[in-house]
Amino acid sequence: MQLFQRLGEYDYEKVVFCNDNDTGLRAIIAIHDTALGPALGGVRMLPYPTEAEALDDVLRLARGMTYKAAIAGVNLGGGKSVVIGDSRADKNPALLRALGRFVDTLAGEYVAGQDIGTNSHDMAVIRGATRHVACVHESAGGAGDPSRTTAYGVSCGIRAALKATTGNDAFGGRHIAIQGLGNVGFALARFCHEAGARLTVTDIAGPVLTKAARELGAEVVSPDAIYDVECDVFSPNSIGAVINDDTIPRFRCPAIAGGANNVLAEARHADALTERGILYAPDYLVNSGGLIRCQEEVLGKATEDFTVYSKVANIYEQTLHVIRMASERGMSTAAAADWIAEERIAGGE
Numbered sequence: 001m002q003l004f005q006r007l008g009e010y011d012y013e014k015v016v017f018c019n020d021n022d023t024g025l026r027a028i029i030a031i032h033d034t035a036l037g038p039a040l041g042g043v044r045m046l047p048y049p050t051e052a053e054a055l056d057d058v059l060r061l062a063r064g065m066t067y068k069a070a071i072a073g074v075n076l077g078g079g080k081s082v083v084i085g086d087s088r089a090d091k092n093p094a095l096l097r098a099l100g101r102f103v104d105t106l107a108g109e110y111v112a113g114q115d116i117g118t119n120s121h122d123m124a125v126i127r128g129a130t131r132h133v134a135c136v137h138e139s140a141g142g143a144g145d146p147s148r149t150t151a152y153g154v155s156c157g158i159r160a161a162l163k164a165t166t167g168n169d170a171f172g173g174r175h176i177a178i179q180g181l182g183n184v185g186f187a188l189a190r191f192c193h194e195a196g197a198r199l200t201v202t203d204i205a206g207p208v209l210t211k212a213a214r215e216l217g218a219e220v221v222s223p224d225a226i227y228d229v230e231c232d233v234f235s236p237n238s239i240g241a242v243i244n245d246d247t248i249p250r251f252r253c254p255a256i257a258g259g260a261n262n263v264l265a266e267a268r269h270a271d272a273l274t275e276r277g278i279l280y281a282p283d284y285l286v287n288s289g290g291l292i293r294c295q296e297e298v299l300g301k302a303t304e305d306f307t308v309y310s311k312v313a314n315i316y317e318q319t320l321h322v323i324r325m326a327s328e329r330g331m332s333t334a335a336a337a338d339w340i341a342e343e344r345i346a347g348g349e
């Protein structure tokens with residue numbers, strides 16, 4: 001599809017191609033929609049094989065951020081940026097500041113945050129070139145890495161899924177299968193464990209598995225075996241597209257709720273889950289806790305845990321609302337979430 005055709009079809013506002021020969025920066029900033037507020041979205045740094053793949057990623061992710069903010073009741077729009085390069089080899093302060101100067105030219109229409117390949121220390125460096133940045137490390141006066149807040153929100157989404165499928169939202173005695181024990185997954189595993197859940201976990205990295213077994217009493221399975229675990233909730237917290245034609249027939253759980261983005265390989269997989277009687281808590285609603293934290297930081301409000309966590313806790317009610325709407329209207333939960341988000345964006349408030 002031609003670029004302007006795609007921008008038109010999904011109503012994108014702006015795409016900025018950033019080139020800086022001095023630092024070698026090659027980046028793209030996409031602003032999807034600012035109807036609800038400035039477009040917030042992370043800076044993803046990856047060695048994209050082609051520029052077309054970088055463009056595709058930034059457009060897809062920016063639009064996803066619009067929907068996430070809308071469903072979470074956050075007054076922010078959707079944006080994203082991608083930097084083409086290997087974060088371990090190519091990332092340096094000069095390159096990050098060059099990106100920050102491009103962000104600054106947008107005068108607050110886009111606010112940068114951390115994502116794959118960047119962290120809260122990088123956001124502190126970017127702030128040297130622009131004030132339009134969130135997730136700045138605590139040592140530089142920011143709110144820091146939002147992952148733990150995201151994990152708390154995911155735990156609220158899981159509780160809603162438990163409530164809808166069992167009538168009881170307590171973790172005690174429940175069995176949660178967690179895929180991915182990174183920043184979000186491990187914090188989530190700890191929340192679930194402390195609330196009394198039994199855990200089965202997997203990751204492609206060994207040390208976190210040993211730690212989860214030792215500290216949380218988790219049972220460890222291989223990355224592929226996680227799809228076959230009989231459990232109350234399967235919680236994907238690693239890569240996208242893990243709900244697909246291969247995995248759907250294998251799931252042995254009544255519900256899926258996790259922090260990973262874009263877990264449905266294709267939109268039709270939401271219907272396939274419904275047909276199998278598996279409740280799907282929409283990913284971009286369940287993982288919106290970090291964004292809710294960023295909103296407070298962007299608006300310059302207090303980011304103490306109590307204020308933020310009480311707002312993130314609304315993910316529980318909002319997930320139940322989506323589930324009810326899906327059931328009443330005979331649609332998938334994914335379609336119900338999109339409908340609610342689109343109504344809010346169209347209303348502009």
Ligand code: NAD
Nearest residue numbers: 146147150180181182183184203204238259260261287290
């Ligand atoms: P992370 O990189 O810290 O963790 C990802 C973990 O998944 C790593 O431990 C990695 O080894 C593991 N993993 C990778 N491939 C795997 C596989 N095939 N099977 C099992 N494990 C695998 O990332 P994160 O910040 O924890 O984010 C996790 C997911 O949540 C991502 O999809 C991210 O986009 C999404 N998310 C994160 C946040 C946040 O605040 N960090 C917010 C919203 C959404």
